[in-house]
Amino acid sequence: GNITLYPKWSAGNSTYIVEHYFQKLNADGSGSTDYNNETSYTNTGIVGTTGQTTNAASYQQTVAGFEFERVENVTIAADNSSVAKIYYKRSTITYTFEKNSNETWRDGTASSTITKTGLYGAEFTAPEIEKLGYSFNNWKSGGTALTGNTFGAENKTFTAYWTAVNYPITIHLNGGNLSGNTEDYEDELNIADNNSLVLTDFIPTRNNFTFAGYYTDENFTQAAPDVIDLVNNTGHLHDWNLYAKWTYTVTFN
Helix, strand or coil: CCCCCCCCCCCCEEEEEEEEEEEEECCCCCEEEEEEECHHHCEEEEEEECCCECCHHHHCCCCCCEEEEEEECCECCCCCCEEEEEEEEECEEEEEEECCCCCEECCCCCCCEEEEEEECCCECCCCCEECCCEEEEEEEECCEECCCCECCCCCEEEEEEEEECCEEEEEECCCCEECCECCCEEEEECCCCCCEEEHHHCCCEECCEEEEEEECCCCCCCECCCEEECCCCHHHCCCEEEEEEEEECCCCC
16 A cells, blocks of 8 residues: 655754853942943854753853843754843942051041942942051051952952151250250151150250250240150150250359
8 A cells, every 4th residue: 555654853953152241330339230241251152952942051150240140041043043141240249447446437437347338340438547656558458458449359358557657856956965966866756666755865965054954845835745655645646846945054163
């Protein structure tokens, strides 16, 4: 008898690509609904079965500052035109700024820490901090200085680094002699190193006069302390001009 034959078909293979889209930032630092197609991450020539669904999730990338958000798979077309997409949102980053007990937040915050939180790449303002006897140098995390004013890709904790302020001290001898020197004596103190000056170690001499002490003004109305101590007296943290006072000594022969 007659035999009827029927063809049997199986799906062939086609290729597709996977594109990677990264969230943009709005001007105010919030996450945008727009995304950039970063072509450097695109996967091409992926082989799949025609008519089946793409497997884009297998090509997810790890990118600093971003997190996986969603995937858009499509049906694999026979003409190799299919494009699947992976979307990444910006990571939320926290910067923690710590102060020590001898440091003060300029805005009066009582807490020992101030945190700043925002999306990767968004701008932030670092807190202002003060320390008596020092000028602020920079914030550092793990020894690395903070640069710029945008959040990086990782959470970080920062501590302040300082430079000790040098406070000049000038002793005006007013005609006296200090260890053979008749010029004004000049020195400087800072709280980190040579943090005190004992004025009784600097007694000048002058022929026919008796030294009557140091004063902080030329009119000799305010006597200087015996010791300028930057560590234990915060009122001493300033530049110093000291004036030697003399009384005339009358000698009868």
